[in-house]
Amino acid sequence: MASSTVTSAQPDRPPRPNLAFRRLRGKRSPAEFAAAVRRAAREIGERVSCDARYVGRVEAGEIRCPNYAYERVFLHMFPGRTLTDLGFAPRSSVRGRRARTAEDALPAHLDGSPHASCETRGVAEPYELHELHGLRASSEPCDTQDPYHTHDNNEESDVLRRAFMTSGATVAAASLGPLGLALDAAAAGRPVRRAGAGDAGALEEAVRRIRLLDDRHGADGLYRRATAPLRTAYALLDAGATRQATADRLYSGAGELAISVGWLAHDSGRFDDARSHYAEALATARVTGDPGLEAHAFCNMAFLARDAGRPREAVRAAQAAQRAARPLGSARLMSLLALREAGGWAGLADRVGCEQALARAQAFFGRGASDADPEWMSFYGEAELEGLEAQCWSTLGDWPRAARHARRAADSQDPHFTRNLALYTAELADDLARGGRPDEAAGAGLRVLDLLGEVQSSRIHTMLAGTARVLLPHRRASGVSAFLERHASLPRTA
Incomplete structure (x- = not known):
């Protein structure tokens, strides 16, 4: 295994756990605490993509000092406390310099100077300015091996970490730092350099951003934009990595990205494309012996098979996912997989099999969240549980029971995630x-x-179109005509 070509200043000791931050989380799971962080951010107009992994990194001491957006959110959540009270190190000690003010930082950023150092680039800017100017990462090498510096700097840098940016429902591709540079090299026919920790981090953040934007806006506007980062991810795998740990992260990240892109294809009706992407993720999981990735791939394959009218395949895929997931120790994951199996049994009109799978799903869900829950499962809460059960009863033709669960799903859904709220409604x-x-x-x-x-x-x-057809004979009923008229005026999608 080749050593890194970058000489890094390794820390003298491993990261020190942030026990103060852990105490503030209390009895909430990392995913539940991350949701609270996102809610607090919305209250003050910030935008952060906090998830269970980020919370875990903070508590492990990998993030010694948060970026400015997270700082504002944390101080809003815990008024009267300082960053030091929250267990973080002073910004100046992390940076090895005084904290820059907005006056210091803005001129260098606004003129787009390619000579801004890796240490200072993107530090004192709010997210909105990064998205406004859309700067690309320069070719200046950054230290990608120091876990203190890299994690903190990458969290700060929207240039490096954001795969996508959004304005309302309009989603545009943004540069991915190392992934963007690799894509440029691949497009120009040049060999892609060996990947480092920064590439793996950018890939992992791309997956998070795609998932978050899908939750908010749905898949149709994202799918074609998301395929470019996926091609780049596999180009990086072909080029090799500087370290085995980085290679493992790249394989896992590429598999998760393939699943995310597959879901975008799935949700936008491109079932053949989705099947191909899920199979790619499954192959990656099998090559690397990653049971978590394998369970995730089979989980989505089961969902796709159900939607594509292959219920027996859905049952088999869900059962395969459960076999892969058992050693992982996540009750929430087993709950979701039991729901996937229930959907297959419903498609086979097997009410007994469906009810048995639903009972297992409820029992596993009742065990609560845990640190073993995969990061990608942050979407799976009470609303999703109710929504998927509603789909099972709908498939079985038990409309009153289906409506009851669908109403619970819509009522319990965080309104910030517009796509799921629209789906359940x-x-x-x-x-x-x-x-x-x-x-x-x-x-x-x-x-x-x-x-x-x-x-x-x-x-x-598609669901709304089906509802409109069912309501057509009732078009003279109160309220129905208004819905049918508005639905008829929708622009037709290709």
Whole structure:
């Protein structure tokens, strides 16, 4: 294994755990605490993509001092405390220099100087300025081996870490730092350099940003933009890595990215593309012996098989996912996989098999969240549990029961995640319509239409179209005509 070509200043000791921050989390799981951080950010107009992994890195001491956006959020969450009270090191001690003020930082950033140092680039800027100017990372080498410097600097740098940026429902591709440079090299026919820790970090952040944007806006506007980072990820794998630990992160990140891109294809109705991406992720998992990635790939394959009208394949894939997931120790993961199996049994019209799988899903869910839960499962809470159960009862034709669970899903969904709120409400509208309650169905349908300015999902459009067909005989009923007229005025998607 070749050594790194970058000489790094290694720390004298491993990171010291941040026990103060851990105490503040209390009894909440890392995923639950991350959700609280995101809510606090929205309260003050910040945008952070905090997840369970970020919380874990803070508590492990890998992030000695948060970036300025996170600092504002944490101080808002815990008024009266300083960063030191929260267990962080002073910014000046982490940087090896005094903390820069906005006056110091803005001129260098605004003129786009390629000579800004790795240490200072992107440090004192709010996210909005990074997205406004859309700067690319320069070719200046950064120290990618020091865990103190790298993790902290990468968390600060939107140039390096953000795969996508958004304005309302419009999503545009942004440079990925090392991934962007690798993509340029591949496009020009030049050999891609060997990957380092910075590339692995950028890849992992790309996966997070895609998932977050899908939660907010749906898949249709994201899919084609997301395929370029995936090609780059596999180009980096082909080029090799400087260290085995980096290679492991790259394989895991590439597999997770393939699943994320596959889901975007799946949710936008491109089932063949989705099947290919999921198979690619499964192959990556098998090559590297990664049971977590294998369980995730089979989980999505089960969902796709159900949607594609292959329920028996859905059952087999869900059962394979459960076999891979058992050693991981995550009850929440086993709960989701049992729901995937239940969806397959419902498609086979096997009510007993479906009810048994649903009972297991509820039992596993009742055990609560844990540190063993995979990072990608941050979406899976009470709302998703209710929503997936609603889909099972809908498939079995039990419309009242389906509507009851769909209503619970919509009521418990965080309104910030617009796509899921629209999905659960569309499910509710369809269940009400098919259950003979046209007025209530039309009201729910109108609420979905109000959300479509922020959401681009072929799945939701298809569900609404089905609801409109069911409601057509009731077009003279109160409220139904308004829904049908607004639905008819929607632009037709290709």
